[in-house]
Structure formats: structure tokens, C-alpha cells
Amino acid sequence: xxTEHIRFSEPDQxxxxxxxxxxxxxEETFACRTTADIVYAxxxxxxxxAPAIGVxxxxxxxxxxxxxxxxxxxxxxxxxxxxxxxxxxxxxVNLRWAVRRMRAVWAALGEASAAALSARWLEEARTVHRxxxxxxxxxxxxxxxxxxxxxxxxxxxxxxxxxxxxxxxAVGVIYSAWQQGKRIKVIADETRPFLQGARLTAYEVxxxxxxxxxxxxxxxxxxxxxGLVQKVVVGADRIAANGDAANKIGTFGVALIAKEFGVPFxxxxxxxxxxxxxxxxxxxxxxxxxxxxxxxxxxxxxTPQDVxxxxxxxxxxxxxxxxxxxxxxxxxxxxxxxxxxxxxxK
Amino acid sequence: xxTEHIRFSEPDQxxxxxxxxxxxxxEETFACRTTADIVYAxxxxxxxxAPAIGVxxxxxxxxxxxxxxxxxxxxxxxxxxxxxxxxxxxxxVNLRWAVRRMRAVWAALGEASAAALSARWLEEARTVHRxxxxxxxxxxxxxxxxxxxxxxxxxxxxxxxxxxxxxxxAVGVIYSAWQQGKRIKVIADETRPFLQGARLTAYEVxxxxxxxxxxxxxxxxxxxxxGLVQKVVVGADRIAANGDAANKIGTFGVALIAKEFGVPFxxxxxxxxxxxxxxxxxxxxxxxxxxxxxxxxxxxxxTPQDVxxxxxxxxxxxxxxxxxxxxxxxxxxxxxxxxxxxxxxK
Numbered sequence: 173x174x175t176e177h178i179r180f181s182e183p184d185q186x187x188x189x190x191x192x193x194x195x196x197x198x199e200e201t202f203a204c205r206t207t208a209d210i211v212y213a214x215x216x217x218x219x220x221x222a223p224a225i226g227v228x229x230x231x232x233x234x235x236x237x238x239x240x241x242x243x244x245x246x247x248x249x250x251x252x253x254x255x256x257x258x259x260x261x262x263x264x265v266n267l268r269w270a271v272r273r274m275r276a277v278w279a280a281l282g283e284a285s286a287a288a289l290s291a292r293w294l295e296e297a298r299t300v301h302r303x304x305x306x307x308x309x310x311x312x313x314x315x316x317x318x319x320x321x322x323x324x325x326x327x328x329x330x331x332x333x334x335x336x337x338x339x340x341x342a343v344g345v346i347y348s349a350w351q352q353g354k355r356i357k358v359i360a361d362e363t364r365p366f367l368q369g370a371r372l373t374a375y376e377v378x379x380x381x382x383x384x385x386x387x388x389x390x391x392x393x394x395x396x397x398x399g400l401v402q403k404v405v406v407g408a409d410r411i412a413a414n415g416d417a418a419n420k421i422g423t424f425g426v427a428l429i430a431k432e433f434g435v436p437f438x439x440x441x442x443x444x445x446x447x448x449x450x451x452x453x454x455x456x457x458x459x460x461x462x463x464x465x466x467x468x469x470x471x472x473x474x475t476p477q478d479v480x481x482x483x484x485x486x487x488x489x490x491x492x493x494x495x496x497x498x499x500x501x502x503x504x505x506x507x508x509x510x511x512x513x514x515x516x517x518k
Numbered sequence: 519x520x521t522e523h524i525r526f527s528e529p530d531q532x533x534x535x536x537x538x539x540x541x542x543x544x545e546e547t548f549a550c551r552t553t554a555d556i557v558y559a560x561x562x563x564x565x566x567x568a569p570a571i572g573v574x575x576x577x578x579x580x581x582x583x584x585x586x587x588x589x590x591x592x593x594x595x596x597x598x599x600x601x602x603x604x605x606x607x608x609x610x611v612n613l614r615w616a617v618r619r620m621r622a623v624w625a626a627l628g629e630a631s632a633a634a635l636s637a638r639w640l641e642e643a644r645t646v647h648r649x650x651x652x653x654x655x656x657x658x659x660x661x662x663x664x665x666x667x668x669x670x671x672x673x674x675x676x677x678x679x680x681x682x683x684x685x686x687x688a689v690g691v692i693y694s695a696w697q698q699g700k701r702i703k704v705i706a707d708e709t710r711p712f713l714q715g716a717r718l719t720a721y722e723v724x725x726x727x728x729x730x731x732x733x734x735x736x737x738x739x740x741x742x743x744x745g746l747v748q749k750v751v752v753g754a755d756r757i758a759a760n761g762d763a764a765n766k767i768g769t770f771g772v773a774l775i776a777k778e779f780g781v782p783f784x785x786x787x788x789x790x791x792x793x794x795x796x797x798x799x800x801x802x803x804x805x806x807x808x809x810x811x812x813x814x815x816x817x818x819x820x821t822p823q824d825v826x827x828x829x830x831x832x833x834x835x836x837x838x839x840x841x842x843x844x845x846x847x848x849x850x851x852x853x854x855x856x857x858x859x860x861x862x863x864k
Contacts, residue, residue, distance in 0.1 A: 371820060390768025391767055395828065425738055425771060475720055
């Protein structure tokens, strides 16, 4: 399982990201030194996946501070840069969560010097990084109990190691089940338009030695009708206080089809992906991305000139379609409003 | 609306097909002179769409006869070639239907010479061609009554002019509604893996001047949730005697999602697509096509080496999800077993 795809180098003062735009064909590194680099990496999906975005943003705050320096007005400069990072993408709550966490650390330090903040923030970013891996491993243990020997698990998009600091959320559940010796198989939905399933999930699951087959998103109903899918596990970019879960476009359709065939549909996400400030899923902002992701695959144009396209990046699966939400603190079961309220009261 | 994409040239003794593999970027002609050309064109989808396959096969029989000559044993040679055409693809019933129709004409002629059969077959192929356009226009008239002014109609794959001899089945309904002055819009599902929606439906609907937007197949549930779709109309490759309808992979999922949102889901197909010999949809053979359609888009590889893929080309939408079957003899309504039996008793 991949672990080095998000790597902070203190001596070089940069964040090294495995550039996910070129996978699975090329393994290139994208080095971030500035706030602009971080924002670019987030927006163009050099790095994507809610937890990975959070970890990247945490290190991004440290890079923003380095860039702001320690001259007069560094605090104002830094605040502006943090807002740029926080607003790089709208849907995943982890981005906002990570930047707020860094801001809270800064607030707790009071009128600290830039140097003092720098030391404390680096520690915090590394903690965010480490905690994410630990959360995924915990999630994996809880989730693996739901997977039976011989199951084929369908997953949509990439909620794998690449979408996190390591191990993954939905795919982390698969890795944990596999590590427990369960003989499972994976179906990776290719996940148009950005093809995270075909390119990323297939890449990392195959690399981990687990049998994986790629299916076009269109194949879901037929595969379930054929009895080829026993469980669905997907990640989430934001979970509302009532359990409605935003995830990659197409997830909602998979959930509806799974319901039709009685296939249990699980969402795996760390507690940091749950947003108690968003009461219901219809309030989650849905990112509208560049048409080019739909009109072209690589340099190959697939639509006619001058024909518009839709490219909403996420949809929201209603809580009623979700059999369980696998978190790092255990598996939540319906009714989710109560389960989530209880979690945040702890 | 396109009409010249299937064109028989008697002086040149060939069938000229607009090569749909290169649309929308290049308009190239593929000339068929032999049975092998016809089989290649069908299998690689130079031409596709159940009715277009039927028309191509009818002319293909004539080419097979020319190739068989009139020497000793021409009848046996011809029979073998007809079987090759008939078996080029398994799912669309129109292929078998067309070849059987040509065989019936041959049988009716008794011990005719090759020359006599040739003249009669050319006439018959032209009749099949003409009848298909007429059937589509009739279907369009019946179907247009179901479309209201202001509707946005979602369609999956290409059941347009390109999928037929002209006008189209599902898209023919859209053309007819538009020609009646209804201000409608079209959403074309891109239809992975072969992208018939992004490449072909968008191309021909845009060319006809009707507003069309391409959506990834994954967007269906979100678009319906947003209230952006009022009707679904799709084509069919084979309709069983109980109304179960085989169509491009992903159609079944669209139908399930449409049911969830109360969006009427219609199938448009000529009576020749109904197969009274297939009692139910689960008996329709589903073609399993080359992995390369999934692993590559153009020359661009999207999946990792050595990872297998699923490429089932069709699925079957159960009759209970279908609000009406628009045929050239009127709109069939549930219960379909009775409606279809009545149609074939006429």
C-alpha cells in the first residue's frame, strides 16, 4: 500500500506530491513550494480525495507562513494566503477543517513570532498527516468486519491510499479485509470524467496484489443483476449532520442501483469528513469543474466543437440509501442524525 | 437530419458507410465490397445501432451474392456468407431479422438464377432501407405526442439518424417533436465506453440545430434530482415478447434512476426490433466486446497494464420500468406481453 505519495521535506522546504494526473502511466512528482503551488495542485487535482486534500492543506499553511516571512504585516499576508488555500475547492469539508485546525493552533499561541508558529505548525501538519493514516487504519478495522470472505466489493472513484495520507478510507476497508486473509475481489468503477477509478483505484489495488477489474460506470446495474457485487464501499467528501453523503458524481446512482438489488451500500470516511454545521445534504455546495475534463480524454477530443457539457463533480447520496457510515470511531448506523449528534457530543 | 450515411451505389457495386468510429472529429467513408467488409464494419462499429445494422445486413446479402458469383455451388457459398453476416453481432435482433427476410425472398423465388436473385434482392434491400426511414418517421409522430413543449429529454447512447437508415428511433422522436415546433432540449449521456452519446448523438442533434448538452453517464441521478430532465427516450437492440428491452449498457441504470425521480422512461424501436421468439429479457444474449474499448480512449490508455475490465455492451431494462414502447405502429403500454401478442397477431 502506497505511503510516500504525500511527502514533506523540511530541508528542501517543500511538499512532494505524486502527481495523480499522470497515473497510472507515469509516476511524476509535483513539488509545492508556495501557496500558489498548493492551490494549483488542489484545483487541477495533482492531489485529490478529501483526506489527502486536508493533509496537503495543513502542510500548505506551513508553506504559506514561510512565504509570508516575518516582516511587518506577515500576519495579514498569511491570513490572505490561508483563505486562498481554504477556498481552493468547495465541496470537501476536510480542506476547511484542516485550515481551521491550523488557525486554531495559531490562535492558541497568541502573539507568537513567525518562527514559533512555524515550528508549532510543522508539528501540527505532521500530526494531521499521522492522524489521517491512523484514522484510516481504524476505519479499515471497523469496516473489514462488514466484508465477508469471498465478497466482491464495488467502489466508485478513488477513496484509496492516494485519496488520503495512506491506507485509504473505502479502499482502506478493502485493504484491511485483505490483510485479515479474506479472499475478496474489487470492481473499480472507472469514474468519468476524471477516471479516478480506472486510473487510481485500479493502480493502487492492483499494486497491493488484490484482484481488481475495471468497469465502466454504466455497467453497475448489469453487474449487480448478475450477482457479481456483494458490497459497495465508497468514500465521502462531506457528510451532513443527517448522514447525507457528498461523494464523486455517480455515487448516488450506484446507491440507487444497489438498493434495487439489495446490495449493502457503505460510506467510509473519517469523523473529520462529517460536517455538523451542514444540516442536510442539499446544503452541500457542488463543485462545477472545467468542461475540458468531459470534452477530452488526455489530448483526445470526444465531443463535437461548440456542444456544451455538464461537469458537476459531486452528488449527494441520501442517508436512507446508506447501510452504515464507517468512521475511525466505529460504524454509524441509521438514524444518522442521532448517531452523528452523539459522536460530536463526546 | 442525416440521410446519406448509408448509401448503396449500384454502379460501383458497393455500400458506402459514414465511418462512425471517427465522428465527430472526421467524416470518413468506409466502402464495403465484400462479406468480410460488411462483417468488419458491423463488428468494429463502423456502423452500429440495431436498425442501421439491419439495413447494412440487407445490402450485405446482395454483396455476398455478387461475391458468390453464379458458378457451381454458388448457393452453398452464399448460405455460408449469409450466416457470417447474421452472426457478426449477437444482441440486436434486426441483424437476424434482415438476413431472414432476405432468405425468405430467396426461398420464395425457388430455384432462381443468381442474376434473378440479385435483381430481386437489390429491390428488397432498398425496401428495407426505405421502410426503416418510414418506420422512424411514423415512430417520431407517435412519440412526439409524449413530448411536451419545454421538455428536456435525456437519451442514452445513439438511437438517432446514425443508428438507423435515417431520422432515428429515440432521437427521431426528438426530431419530430422539434419539427412540430416544440421548444425542447436534449441531454446526451456520453455513453461509455464507445461514447456514442458524446460522439454521435451530440453530433447529429447539434447539426440539426437542437440545443444539446453532453453529460457523463455518472451525472444522471444529479441531473434528475435538479429537475433538469422531464423525459427519457432510448432505443433498443432487442425487445422480448414481455417488453423487456435490451439496449446499450447503462440504460438499465438510467431507468432505475428515472423511476426514483418519477421521470417517464420510454423505449422507441420499430416492430422489427421486437423478438416474439424471445419470451423474456434474461434470454437475450449480451455481447462481450474487446477490452480495448474500455482500456483506451483513442490511443490514450486509461487503465493500468494487466488490469482486466468488463465490457458487456448491453443490459436489459425490465418491462416494469418502461412507461411506453414507441413503435412505428403506435405506442405500446403495459402490460406488454398482451400488447406485443396483439401486435404480432395482426
